[in-house]
Amino acid sequence: MTHCEGLRLHDMPVAMIDSPGAFMRRSIGTRRQRAAWVLGAAVALTLSGAGCASKPSSWPSIVGLWSVQQITGKPVPKDARMTLSLYGDGRAVGRGGCNNYTGNYTRDGATAISFERIASTKMACAQEVMDLERAYLAALGAVTRVYRQPDNTLLLSTGHGAEILLQREESASLQDARARGINFRAVGQDPAWVVEMKLDDHITAVLDYGATPLLLPTPKGQTNADGAQVYDTSTDTDHLVLTIRTRPCIDAKSGESHSSAVELVVNDKPLQGCGDWLY
Numbered sequence: 001m002t003h004c005e006g007l008r009l010h011d012m013p014v015a016m017i018d019s020p021g022a023f024m025r026r027s028i029g030t031r032r033q034r035a036a037w038v039l040g041a042a043v044a045l046t047l048s049g050a051g052c053a054s055k056p057s058s059w060p061s062i063v064g065l066w067s068v069q070q071i072t073g074k075p076v077p078k079d080a081r082m083t084l085s086l087y088g089d090g091r092a093v094g095r096g097g098c099n100n101y102t103g104n105y106t107r108d109g110a111t112a113i114s115f116e117r118i119a120s121t122k123m124a125c126a127q128e129v130m131d132l133e134r135a136y137l138a139a140l141g142a143v144t145r146v147y148r149q150p151d152n153t154l155l156l157s158t159g160h161g162a163e164i165l166l167q168r169e170e171s172a173s174l175q176d177a178r179a180r181g182i183n184f185r186a187v188g189q190d191p192a193w194v195v196e197m198k199l200d201d202h203i204t205a206v207l208d209y210g211a212t213p214l215l216l217p218t219p220k221g222q223t224n225a226d227g228a229q230v231y232d233t234s235t236d237t238d239h240l241v242l243t244i245r246t247r248p249c250i251d252a253k254s255g256e257s258h259s260s261a262v263e264l265v266v267n268d269k270p271l272q273g274c275g276d277w278l279y
Contacts, residue, residue, distance in 0.1 A: 059110045060148035061250050061257035063088050066166035069153070071136050073163070080129060082136060084166060088253065092118075096133040098125035103140075113146040113156070139164055171256070178278045184244065186262040188273025189253045195242060195264060195275070203233060205240060207266060214266070216240050241265040249274035 068082035069075065076082055076097075083094040086105065092115060093102045103118035118141050124130070142158040149155060156164040170178075177185045177196060184197040193207045197218055205214040219233040224243075231242040243263040250257055251274050258274035265271070 059107070062086050062107075062146060062148055062154060063256050065169040065171060066154055067169050068136060068164060069167050070163070070165040071132070071139060076132070080132060082132075083169070084140075088256070096120060096136055097129045098133050099123050101137060107146070111145050111147060113143060115140050115143055136164070174276060174278060182278055184260075184275055184277050186242075186244075186258075186260070186264070186273050186275025187251065188262065188264065188271050189251070193264070193271060193273065195262075195273075197231065197242065203231070203240065203242065205264075205266065207271075214238055214240065239265075239267055244275065 063086050066084045066086070068084065080097045081095055082097045085091075085093050087093075090104050090106065091102070092105045094100070099120040099122065101118055101120035103115055105113055105115045107113050118137060120133075120137065125133075139158060139162045140156070142160070142162065143156040143164070144159045145157040147155040147157070152168045154166040154168070156166070174185060181198055182196045183199045184195075186195045187193070191208045192210075193205065195206075196204045199218055201218055203214075203216045203218050205216070206212075207214065216233045216235055216238060219231050222230045222232070224230060227246070229244045231240075231244075233240050233242075241264070243265075245261045245263075246259065247261050248257065248259070249261040256274070258276050260275045260277065262273045262275045263270065264273065
């Protein structure tokens with residue numbers, strides 16, 4: 001596994017992504033406004049480490065945020081927030097019900113996995129919460145197998161039969177985009193880019209690691225013979241074609257799994273990525 005530190009483009013601060021839409025509503029005519037936004041986006045992308053590479057894999061992706069549903073067959077109480085976030089660089093972090101924890105994981109093949117160096121904060125909570133947390137962290141440290149299941153759950157299994165069942169949660173970036181009324185969001189790499197589309201409104205594109213922000217009107221979508229949805233839009237200075245195909249897509253750098261494969265052509269420059277319909 002290739003390791004790299006820092007956040008990814010997917011975790012780019014929401015304000016940077018939303019700024020183009022806000023600028024359009026306020027009229028983005030001045031060079032000073034545009035320059036300020038470009039600088040902010042570029043700084044955010046620099047901090048995000050969007051150029052950090054990881055090895056693509058044909059194994060089912062397990063990267064993302066997961067909430068713990070069951071521990072050795074016992075349901076987790078609804079008021080006990082227990083999570084596991086798996087990153088493409090091998091980090092594992094989460095909340096155990098009372099304390100936050102961090103560690104690393106190593107994946108060897110489609111189902112073999114191990115967790116190492118798990119450490120947690122030392123807060124004290126109600127005894128039943130502490131007992132649940134201890135059982136969870138002990139089971140996590142003993143996990144040897146992982147299974148990504150069709151119902152968007154993850155099953156972690158130990159060598160002595162204990163199991164942890166987790167449910168996939170939507171990423172913070174998708175949750176925020178949904179809250180802002182975005183209908184479709186896509187990301188890509190080399191160079192890093194983000195596109196957000198609001199139907200009957202506008203398409204926001206942040207390209208070249210944040211150096212090139214674009215705003216274009218959302219056109220009426222067309223459906224190709226192969227089922228791909230195409231959005232072809234332009235202004236006096238820019239031309240953008242967004243093609244969306246509904247099929248599983250794994251981001252080659254983050255390992256994140258998405259529902260759609262995306263082709264983006266901006267001013268005749270082709271880009272590839274993955275995206276999700278948020279409706």
